[in-house]
Amino acid sequence: MTTPMTRPSTDQVWEWLETIPDPEIPVITLVDLGIIRDVAFHGETCVVSVTPTYSGCPATSMINMDIETCLRDHGLDNIELKQQLSPAWTTDWMSDKARAALEEYGIAPPQPAGGPTRCPHCGGTHLEKLSQFGSTPCKAQWRCKDCLEPFEYFKCI
Amino acid sequence: MTVDKNLLLQFLLRQGDNTLILGHRVSEWCGHSPVLEEDIALANTALDLIGQTQMWLGYAAEVQGEGKTADDLAFLRDAWDFRNVLLTELPNGDFGQTLMRQFLFDAFQSVLMGRLMGSTDETVAAIAAKASKEVAYHVERSADTVVGLGDGTEESHNRMQAALEYLWPYVGEMFESDETDAAMAAAGIAPDPSTLRAEYDALVTRVLAEATLTLPESRYAHKGGRTGRMHTEHLGHLLATMQWLQRAYPGCEW
Numbered sequence: 370m371t372t373p374m375t376r377p378s379t380d381q382v383w384e385w386l387e388t389i390p391d392p393e394i395p396v397i398t399l400v401d402l403g404i405i406r407d408v409a410f411h412g413e414t415c416v417v418s419v420t421p422t423y424s425g426c427p428a429t430s431m432i433n434m435d436i437e438t439c440l441r442d443h444g445l446d447n448i449e450l451k452q453q454l455s456p457a458w459t460t461d462w463m464s465d466k467a468r469a470a471l472e473e474y475g476i477a478p479p480q481p482a483g484g485p486t487r488c489p490h491c492g493g494t495h496l497e498k499l500s501q502f503g504s505t506p507c508k509a510q511w512r513c514k515d516c517l518e519p520f521e522y523f524k525c526i
Numbered sequence: 527m528t529v530d531k532n533l534l535l536q537f538l539l540r541q542g543d544n545t546l547i548l549g550h551r552v553s554e555w556c557g558h559s560p561v562l563e564e565d566i567a568l569a570n571t572a573l574d575l576i577g578q579t580q581m582w583l584g585y586a587a588e589v590q591g592e593g594k595t596a597d598d599l600a601f602l603r604d605a606w607d608f609r610n611v612l613l614t615e616l617p618n619g620d621f622g623q624t625l626m627r628q629f630l631f632d633a634f635q636s637v638l639m640g641r642l643m644g645s646t647d648e649t650v651a652a653i654a655a656k657a658s659k660e661v662a663y664h665v666e667r668s669a670d671t672v673v674g675l676g677d678g679t680e681e682s683h684n685r686m687q688a689a690l691e692y693l694w695p696y697v698g699e700m701f702e703s704d705e706t707d708a709a710m711a712a713a714g715i716a717p718d719p720s721t722l723r724a725e726y727d728a729l730v731t732r733v734l735a736e737a738t739l740t741l742p743e744s745r746y747a748h749k750g751g752r753t754g755r756m757h758t759e760h761l762g763h764l765l766a767t768m769q770w771l772q773r774a775y776p777g778c779e780w
Binding site for chain 2: 424524
């Protein structure tokens with residue numbers, strides 16, 4: 370038997386979720402990334418709707434596990450994770466805080482123009498694309514022709 | 527309008543089997559590509575295709591209603607139950623042939639996904655909306671590579687022309703239609719594939735012209751994959767590799 374507890378508010382649950390880092394880019398959180406679409410209580414069950422960034426992103430199962438672990442640690446037992454496909458995730462949902470954190474970390478944040486505006490290392494603007502694909506599905510490889518360093522760009526989708 | 531469940535299932539298997547079989551084929555390049563960037567690109571493309579498969583076959587299993595999962599459909603069906611077009615199961619050949627096959631398929635998907643986003647079936651529309659974002663950069667890359675190699679050296683040009691001539695007879699099957707397609711079109715779930723040909727031809731003709739490649743004149747089409755009537759001998763070999771673990775150790779998980 371578990372001791373009955375008062376149900377936390379959805380705001381409280383959002384606050385907890387705000388602390389979970391992205392498993393592959395730990396400087397931003399899942400909430401920053403914009404993939405948590407909804408938190409609601411259906412009866413005693415806390416239902417968290419999550420949308421995948423890319424359909425085949427291998428981090429998805431890790432993300433679901435991290436959410437479940439976090440909420441259990443805060444005493445929630447009845448948790449349901451719902452995959453929400455529509456509307457499809459877009460980098461527009463990424464917070465300004467996350468964009469700044471990415472750049473600080475060395476990853477150029479997504480831009481509507483389809484390519485980075487400046488090198489995250491030196492701020493140079495002479496850039497070239499090496500490949501549309503990078504170390505994770507969400508990134509492309511670019512190089513700065515000013516400092517000659519390669520860097521990753523978070524693709525805009 | 528309600529649609530026959532079995533016909534909807536056939537339609538979903540065609541979508542999911544196309545992405546599954548091509549995804550597996552492309553994944554065979556992992557660790558073997560000419561340069562690191564291309565290796566990463568091919569592996570990521572394969573990953574996207576397999577991700578899309580999880581959505582299509584996941585929904586197919588739900589519609590089927592027998593308690594199966596996307597994994598059951600992927601790993602426990604035999605060749606005659608697969609509904610992918612023959613193009614997707616053809617061997618990789620050289621790097622150029624792989625990218626030519628990818629372009630011919632990506633171009634079709636880019637036209638189809640655009641239409642499926644307006645499907646009357648909410649789940650189909652949602653999967654298409656998700657997939658279309660990935661298809662957009664797939665077709666951009668495969669088209670660029672076809673142009674780069676086609677309009678490249680004499681060697682790369684000749685290889686791309688040979689790849690086009692080998693693959694072109696497999697293009698027509700994507701635009702075939704039968705009673706399943708008629709039912710999907712009537713219910714507003716999916717367009718009749720034959721109505722997509724003009725848009726496809728416009729895209730492919732433009733890219734191949736830029737690639738200085740000559741489009742074969744024959745419209746002869748090898749068929750039998752999407753109806754399941756007859757696959758090529760290559761599919762069985764692909765499945766033997768892809769399904770080996772689940773066949774040897776049924777129910778194995780990690």
